Structure formats: structure tokens, C-alpha cells
Amino acid sequence: MKEPTGRIYDIQRFSVHDGPGIRTEIFLSGCPLSCLWCHSPESQHYEPKIAWFEIRCIGAEVCGQCITACPQQAVALGKRKTSPVDNKEIQLVQIDRERCDDCGLCAEACPAKALCLTTKEITLAEVMEIIERDRPYYEKSGGGVTISGGEPMVQYEFTLELLKACKEAELHTCLDTTGFAKFELYWQVMPFVDLFLYDLKHMDTKRSQKLTGVPNELILENARKLAAAGAKLQIRIPVIPRLNDTEENLRATAVFCRELGAAVQLVQILPYHSLGAVKYERIGKTYKLVNVKAPDEGRMKEIKEFLEGFNLKVKIH
Ligand code: SF4
Ligand code: SF4
Missing domain, CATH: 3.30.70.3270 (Alpha-Beta Plaits)
Incomplete structure (x- = not known):
């Protein structure tokens, strides 16, 4: 049988923002979204550029x-x-x-x-060999492996094999997802995912389409179904000044998170930054958010407190 092989654009060891503890993060290539603020534009392409x-x-x-x-x-x-x-x-x-x-x-x-x-092929055995190097750090910190992208469900088969291999190795797993894939696929991977890092970018579907390139109905529906099926979710909200940080949108996001009930372990708010802008030029693309400034600490605290007002556990970064 052919060894499972995937396409990645990066692997980061000692990652501390994408799931609990110290983690190794596997970044898979390909994404159905094209968020205006995306800081890894190379990740959007499954084919190498x-x-x-x-x-x-x-x-x-x-x-x-x-x-x-x-x-x-x-x-x-x-x-x-x-x-x-x-x-x-x-x-x-x-x-x-x-x-x-x-x-x-x-x-x-x-x-x-x-x-x-921008992307290279890697076998499952090669990825697992890299993951195993940091096992003592996972054990000490309560960390593990995060599969990210792009959107990992673009390479659903490889993602499933990787998750299974991690669970066989008794490692904690996070799946960092846009929520934009068929629910049947989430259903298949669910037994092997300890925590979904689940993005909510905009609650208005027309704004979602404009900002991310896709409507939000499927994303919201999948979140509801995952929560109902017993999955654990860490909701992630990128805070993009003027684009999704209005009171109306934050309120709608908070109400939705409450609707998901106990499935939501944590809400993570991620301040916009423009560090990825330079990467657009490298692959012949144009970065469009040149006039958007990063939210300052005060603004992030304000948003945190606002969301906490809905009885949600919230952290910045
Ligand atoms: S510039 Fe493009 S076509 Fe020319 S060698 Fe490089 S990758 Fe190939
Ligand atoms: S000219 Fe620059 S980009 Fe071209 S091969 Fe030499 S170092 Fe590389």
C-alpha cells in the first residue's frame, strides 16, 4: 500500500498559541478561503507556487x-x-x-x-518522526500536535491518517479549521480530534463572502453539528479593525458561541497584524489591507471584556 503523503508549506515546533501547551504544528497546503487579512497567502494554494x-x-x-x-x-x-x-x-x-x-x-x-x-510533499512517517522529537515537551506542558493550514480538510485523507497516527502514539491533537468543509468529513475525523480550533470570522454571510471569499452558512452549521455531536471547540476570532470588530458582529458571535453551549471551551481573540504582507509580493500577489492598523492592547482588552459579558471564557492570542 502506498504510504500516505501530504503537501505542507511549513512545520513549526515549540508553538504555544495554537492549542494547549507546547505543540508541533503541521501546516497543510490548500484553502477554499481567501481572507483579506490572511498572513500566509502561500497556504491558499495546494499546488506549489x-x-x-x-x-x-x-x-x-x-x-x-x-x-x-x-x-x-x-x-x-x-x-x-x-x-x-x-x-x-x-x-x-x-x-x-x-x-x-x-x-x-x-x-x-x-x-x-x-x-x-511554496509547498512540498512529505510522507506520514516523515511527519511523525519530526513530531516524536518533542514528545518530552508535550508531556511536560500538556501539549501535542496541531494540524493547521490552509484548511487541513482540503487534504482530508492525509489529515485523517495523521490524526490517527497521533492518537495511536497517544498524543493530544488539535485541528485548526475554517469550518468550511462537508460535515461528513468532520464526522470521520472527530474521534481523533481532542480539540477543534474553530474560526468564526463574520456572522453576516454577505460580509463573510466579501472578506473571506465564502459565505458562512456551512461554517455555522458545522459548528452546531460538531457541538451537538460532543466535540470540544476553541473558537477563534481574528480581530480586524472596522471589518469584523463592530459591536453588532461581536455580539452576534458571542450569542452564537453561547448557543453552542458547553462544547465551547474557550474563545480566543487574535489581533490583526500585517506581518504577512511581504509574503504576497513574494508570490506575485497584492496585499489589499494596507491601511488597516493592528488593534492596540486597550482595544483587545475591551473586546475581551465585552465577550466575557456573555459568560464566555476569553483569552487574547
Ligand atoms: S520562473 Fe517559473 S517557469 Fe521559470 S523556471 Fe521558475 S518556476 Fe519555472
Ligand atoms: S539571480 Fe538571484 S534569484 Fe536568480 S538564481 Fe541568482 S540569487 Fe537566485
């Missing part, structure tokens, strides 16, 4: 390997910049995204790792 890290490029005059390696003639000379190391001018390259088919040959040729593909 070529990413270019300007800071690592040593310049076409001394290198230029990518230009000759590209069979599509998609790499050309781009802007010039002054090197922060010796103040010399560097001739950078640029990728014509219309021509590029993300074959990755330029990344293979690049000596500086300035070009790389």
Missing part, C-alpha cells in the same frame, strides 16, 4: 542562474537596489507571472535559496 525572496538574491551580474534555467523565459532583469552589506548596486531579477508555470527549475538553479517552491 514559486516564491522570490528579494533579500536573499545576490544579483544577476554575479549570478543570473534563474534566467538561464527558466524554460519559459519568465525571469528577466528587474529593479536595482543598493546592498545593505557593502553599499554596492545589485541588479535584481523579476518573474513574469503570466509566463511562469511554477515548474521550480529556477529554484533548483538558485545558489542563494532566493527562489523556492
Whole structure:
């Protein structure tokens, strides 16, 4: 039988914000949503995309390997910049995204790792070997494994196998999900998930469509069904100033969480940040929320207290 294989864009060890204790977080590629504030735009694509890290490029005059390696003639000379190391001018390259088919040959040729593909295949055994390295930390901290994305249910079969393997290894599991997948799939993974990290981004379906690219009916329905079936949920609300932090939306979210009853263990509010903006440029996309500022500590405390007013247990981050 073929070994289960998935596509990941990252693995983070010693993660402390995505579930209890110290965790290893597996980030799977592919997502049906395209949230305007997404800080991992590379995660939205299941297929690999070529990413270019300007800071690592040593310049076409001394290198230029990518230009000759590209069979599509998609790499050309781009802007010039002054090197922060010796103040010399560097001739950078640029990728014509219309021509590029993300074959990755330029990344293979690049000596500086300035070009790389955004996703790679990994076997279940390889992931489990990495997970096992930190077992003593999980045991001491009450941590475990978090499967995240993207949306892990895009790779439902691999997610299921990974969850099963973690439970066989007696590890605590979290599934970080947008809620946007068929309920039948959640039903299959449920016995192997200790805690769902469940995103609620907007309670108004038209706003949801506009901000995330999908309506919210399925997301809300799945949350109700999971709660009714006995799953444990940690609700996650990204706080995006002016886009989803109105009193009306926060109230509707809180009322919904109360409706889910004892299934909701915790509500986690996550302040918007723009640290992912630079990643858009790397893969030839445009970041649209340039004028949105991160909420300050005072605002986050205000939201926390507001939600606590609905008898919810709330934490920031
Ligand atoms: S990924 Fe392939 S097509 Fe795209 S720039 Fe690199 S070599 Fe050219
Ligand atoms: S191969 Fe890499 S380091 Fe060389 S010019 Fe291209 S991007 Fe820059």
C-alpha cells in the first residue's frame, strides 16, 4: 500500500498559541478561503507556487542562474537596489507571472535559496518522526500536535491518517479549521480530534463572502453539528479593525458561541497584524489591507471584556 503523503508549506515546533501547551504544528497546503487579512497567502494554494525572496538574491551580474534555467523565459532583469552589506548596486531579477508555470527549475538553479517552491510533499512517517522529537515537551506542558493550514480538510485523507497516527502514539491533537468543509468529513475525523480550533470570522454571510471569499452558512452549521455531536471547540476570532470588530458582529458571535453551549471551551481573540504582507509580493500577489492598523492592547482588552459579558471564557492570542 502506498504510504500516505501530504503537501505542507511549513512545520513549526515549540508553538504555544495554537492549542494547549507546547505543540508541533503541521501546516497543510490548500484553502477554499481567501481572507483579506490572511498572513500566509502561500497556504491558499495546494499546488506549489514559486516564491522570490528579494533579500536573499545576490544579483544577476554575479549570478543570473534563474534566467538561464527558466524554460519559459519568465525571469528577466528587474529593479536595482543598493546592498545593505557593502553599499554596492545589485541588479535584481523579476518573474513574469503570466509566463511562469511554477515548474521550480529556477529554484533548483538558485545558489542563494532566493527562489523556492511554496509547498512540498512529505510522507506520514516523515511527519511523525519530526513530531516524536518533542514528545518530552508535550508531556511536560500538556501539549501535542496541531494540524493547521490552509484548511487541513482540503487534504482530508492525509489529515485523517495523521490524526490517527497521533492518537495511536497517544498524543493530544488539535485541528485548526475554517469550518468550511462537508460535515461528513468532520464526522470521520472527530474521534481523533481532542480539540477543534474553530474560526468564526463574520456572522453576516454577505460580509463573510466579501472578506473571506465564502459565505458562512456551512461554517455555522458545522459548528452546531460538531457541538451537538460532543466535540470540544476553541473558537477563534481574528480581530480586524472596522471589518469584523463592530459591536453588532461581536455580539452576534458571542450569542452564537453561547448557543453552542458547553462544547465551547474557550474563545480566543487574535489581533490583526500585517506581518504577512511581504509574503504576497513574494508570490506575485497584492496585499489589499494596507491601511488597516493592528488593534492596540486597550482595544483587545475591551473586546475581551465585552465577550466575557456573555459568560464566555476569553483569552487574547
Ligand atoms: S518556476 Fe519555472 S517557469 Fe517559473 S520562473 Fe521558475 S523556471 Fe521559470
Ligand atoms: S538564481 Fe537566485 S540569487 Fe541568482 S539571480 Fe536568480 S534569484 Fe538571484
